[in-house]
Amino acid sequence: MTAEILQYLSVYLGSTLKIIIGPVLGVTYGINVWITGTLTTLGMMTSVYLVTFFGTWVRHQTQAYFKKRRKNLFSPKTRRYVKIWQEYGVPGIAFLTPVLFMPIGGALLANAFGGKKADIIKYMWISCIFWGFLLSFLVAFAGDLLPFLDLPER
Template identity: 40%
Template structure:
């Protein structure tokens, strides 16, 4: 039965990082179990996108009807973050703002080495999983909600 709880937290955090700590608390896992499952979930999506990134990009180009705008608002923001802080900035923002999939796609699009993507995302996922899980487990409002 514990495996199903772990799997639920892992799946929740592959898509939206904050879903891991929320699911872990709702399922009654300890903060450490929740943090580990949250990191595992994010890293699963990072691994999948990192190693399938080139194939996905080629597939997108093949079926795209028209050329995208060279500089949209979104690409300008991505370039600004990249120039200011590089991969470390993207990795730091991934769990909070970009989602595991979005941050990894952004890192892959800047042609960063796969090993670097995995390392920086692992460090970021571990840091934010501990911070967010402990913060959520300490909120008295949420304790009453899930009890």
């Protein structure tokens, strides 16, 4: 029982960092694909909630440290983020978060560009449910097509 709880917890916590970690761990542990999708979605949303509601406080606490380093404001990467924001807004950032950014990065980006918290939460929920279950099913039923994952036989 304890081992099973630890497996569920690792799928959940892995998804707070990067979405693909949850489905891969879920398949590795032999967890049901629906449970894996749910844990992946909840893990992603945990990091989105934490960044959205505590991100401003963390930014203010760490600003003094980062002000010491002078960094180029515009790079190709930041220009790409601005372009995504200008063309698609919060829905675009939310949709691309699992694919291009980590859940933390997508939430930071949406908050940094001034997205409303209610919109960020709403669109991130939609995106997380879509991508969490899609990737869980893909890894569970087509993961053997990616030999570098070294997933167990189902």
